[in-house]
Amino acid sequence: MRFSMQGSRRDLGDGVHSQVANTRRVSKTHKGGKTPSWSCLVVVGDSNGKVGVAIGKARGVPDAIRKGEDAAKKNMIDVPLAGRTIPHEVIGKMGATTVLLKPASPGTGVVAGGAVRVVLELAGVSDVLAKTLGSRTAVNCAYATIDALKQLVVPEDRATQRGLPSEELTPWLAKVREEESRNEDSSQVSTESDW
Numbered sequence: 063m064r065f066s067m068q069g070s071r072r073d074l075g076d077g078v079h080s081q082v083a084n085t086r087r088v089s090k091t092h093k094g095g096k097t098p099s100w101s102c103l104v105v106v107g108d109s110n111g112k113v114g115v116a117i118g119k120a121r122g123v124p125d126a127i128r129k130g131e132d133a134a135k136k137n138m139i140d141v142p143l144a145g146r147t148i149p150h151e152v153i154g155k156m157g158a159t160t161v162l163l164k165p166a167s168p169g170t171g172v173v174a175g176g177a178v179r180v181v182l183e184l185a186g187v188s189d190v191l192a193k194t195l196g197s198r199t200a201v202n203c204a205y206a207t208i209d210a211l212k213q214l215v216v217p218e219d220r221a222t223q224r225g226l227p228s229e230e231l232t233p234w235l236a237k238v239r240e241e242e243s244r245n246e247d248s249s250q251v252s253t254e255s256d257w
Contacts, residue, residue, distance in 0.1 A: 070082060074106065074131060074135070076108075077108045077109075077110070078106055078107065078108050078112075078135065079106065079107065079108070079109065079184060080104055080105065080106040080127075080131045080134070081104070081105050081106075081180050081184060082102055082103070082104055082105075082127055082130075083103045083104070083105050083115075083176070083177040083180045083181075083200055083204055084102070084103040084177060084200035084201065084204075085100060085101070085102050085103075085123065085126075086100070086101045086102075087099075087100060087101075088100070088101045088119070098121075099119055099120060099121050099126075100119065100120060100121070100122065100123045100126045101117060101118075101119045101126065102117065102118050102119075102123065102126040102127050102129075102130050103115070103116075103117055103130065103177065103200055103201055103204055104116055104117070104118060104127060104130030104131050104133075104134050105134065105177070105180045105181050105184050105204065106131055106134040106135055106138065106184065107138070107181075107183075107184025107185050107186070108184075108186070109183070109184060109185070109186040110186045111140055111141045111142070111143055111185065111186050112138050112139070112140055112141065112185070112186075113138060113139060113141060113181060113184050113185035113186075113208070113211065114134040114135060114136070114137045114138035114139065114208075115134055115137070115181060115204045115205060115207075115208050116130050116131075116132075116133030116134035116136075116137055117130055117133070117201065118130025118131070118132075118133060139208065139211065139212055141185045141186070141187070141211045141214060142214050142215065142216045143186060143187065144165065144217065144238050145168070145189075145238040145241060145242060146168060146187070146188035146189045147165040147166055147168075147187060147188070147189040147190055148163055148164075148165050148187060148190055148211075148214055149165065149214060149215065149216065149217050150165065150214070150215070150217070151163065151164045151165065152210045152211075152213045152214055153210060153213075154206040154207055154208070154209035154210025154211070154212075154213065155206055155209060156202045156203075156205040156206040156209055157197065157199075157202045157205075157206075158196045158197040158202065159194065159195075159196045159197045159198070159199065159202035159203055159205075159206045160194070160195040160196050160206060161178055161192060161193070161194055161195075161203060161206040161207050161209075161210050162192065162193045162194075162195065162210075163182075163190055163191070163192050163207070163210050163211075164190065164191040164192075165189070165190065165191075166189040166190050166191050167189065168189055169189065170189040170190070170191070171188070171189060172187065172188065172189075172190055172192075173190065173191045173192060174190065174191075174192035174194075175192075175194070176194075176198070176200055176203055177200040177201075177203040177204040177207070178192050178194060178203050178204070178206075178207045179192075180204070181204055181207040181208065181211075182207065185211060192207075194206075
């Protein structure tokens with residue numbers, strides 16, 4: 063038995079939010095019979111470059127979600143962003159699932175479904191194209207997306223590794239970084255005016 067609790071995003075404090083990507087009723091067979099429990103796939107993130115995924119199991123759904131949130135917060139990773147998108151194309155794998163992520167132009171939105179969408183949104187990626195190949199199991203999709211995000215490299219770092227100027231490797235990056243600095247300056251001015 064499966065049902066989805068997507069859309070129920072909770073605030074965990076410190077700017078971190080959690081969302082249940084998938085919920086399943088599972089059972090373990092003992093000598094005396096079957097013991098039913100719940101398995102919840104939970105994604106946590108700050109929508110600003112940090113995201114984590116974990117599974118929580120318990121007799122009740124609230125306990126399973128809480129366990130998943132605690133485990134996911136411990137496993138959060140940093141995601142390098144280029145503005146509102148990812149810096150380059152990347153492929154992530156988990157089991158029989160392959161997830162392909164491509165950067166998209168501003169205004170595209172998150173073109174993904176299921177657990178992939180939840181992970182990308184909580185990571186803070188606003189414009190991206192995603193394609194799931196192979197198995198579409200929610201757990202494998204979420205972990206394949208995390209695998210893809212772990213492989214992302216900041217373009218400036220890759221340029222220095224190759225001994226090239228970053229403008230030559232990624233000509234569009236200068237415009238993105240300029241917009242980021244402009245947004246940071248405007249946010250600092252607004253916070254100073256609030257005082």
